[in-house]
Amino acid sequence: MIPGATLGVEEVLAELTRLRSGDAPTHGGRTLAYVYDSGLAELDELAARAHAAAVSANGLDPTAFPSLLRMENDLVAAAIGLLGGGPDAVGTATSGGTESCLLAVLAAREGRRDVADPSVVVPSTVHAAFRKAGHLFGVRVVDVPVDPVTFRADPVATAAAVDDTTVLVVGSAPSYAHGVVDPIAELAAVAGDRGARMHVDACIGGWVLPYLRRGDADGRPPVFDLSVPGVTSLSVDLHKYAYCAKGVSVLLHAGPEQRRGHYFASADWPGYTMLNPTLQSTRSGGPIAAAWAVVRHVGDDGYAQLALSARAATERIRDGLAAIDGLRVLGDPDATLLAVALDGEPGFDLFTVADELAARGWHVQPQFPHRSSPANLHLTVTASNRGHEDALLTAVQEAVGAARAAGPVTIDADLAALIGALDPDTLTEQQFAGVLAAAGLDPATGDGAEPGHPLRLPERMAEINTMLAAASPRLRERLLAEFLGLLYRP
């Protein structure tokens, strides 16, 4: 409803500030997922001013707004320079990593219109964006188990999974869940041998790994970019480690021929001929201009510094976490992401550790068990964590101590029985309401955090996370989608 009486500018902004005060902090390195903090004081204002200067411009027509064309070409050129593109390389600015991954799959499918039942072969650790692409574009997703200990893709098993329907093979640099880089050269060779394309999902690592490679005489992590023979596309999110305002990723292709398939044109209506390089049509100039300004301001030397800081913080935090009794780090993380799991059965619960960290103002992301990957806590480490590693490690020590004292999570027997009996494919609204009530989240009786808000999340999530961890992925999808549908009620 549009309110009848208008609010003054200052009043509206005060209201916004009040709303935002309930959010996870986006600066200071205490939120170790979702947000990326360079620690550079001036970046926010620069991005905000550049965003404001272009937000009214529309990327729908680059001839009407040539500034956006220029800035996008500059961003793509920067990405090509950093990520090994040859003279033919081209790219597209998208709204984010998921859109870049979607378009990579779409372009590969369109490049092989002769394949009636196209498929994409991915490691089981691949980002869920590729499942979304399969779902949206009718492409089968064939996933190949990764090495159970290193969590890296297995080129031999991948070769066995590739067949005549394969239009694309994907590898991650690094994977989100474990932060390890897949053997890209081997995967690309497998793809090339079978005439399939190869996409490198460097959404999260693409603006960090090249700088780490430069600084490391051993060339670790190994080369993963467009210079690897057989790699045909690569995605890199500027709104992650390029520390740009949210809403920008770049999808690179080895040449215009590979890119063509994600362009869309329609002249079959009485309006303007619709010409879209991405899924969007009207495209705000704001995120492009903000990214362009930030990339120009920080520059190559600045990014090298930021990448080395984030990596140094990651190594320090990795070592500190591994030294805490009862914890271990999964795999051998190559970049700036960590996954920390329980070491054996140490007598405390990991999800309680997450709750205890939240109570101390630190936010980590629970990851549920998946095949050989046990339940763990994800940490996205950024440059702002450098120099403050001990504060985090101390908080984790305290949280583990509190979790030990609290003992194992006890699951409500009624709730467990209820969830155990659910079939994800026939879940009814009543059944879901029953689950919510048993979990103490009943919208009818719960008092919301905001007037009219249907739900308030409990302060402690350990019990709910334990239940969700025990559910099958399919049931978890269904339960959480229902939950989301309840949150988004006006």
Ligand SMILES: *Cc1c(COP(=O)(O)O)cnc(C)c1O
């Ligand atoms: C973040 C991420 C994505 C998806 O990016 P969004 O910007 O969240 O849409 C895809 N792949 C990897 C490896 C990522 O880390």
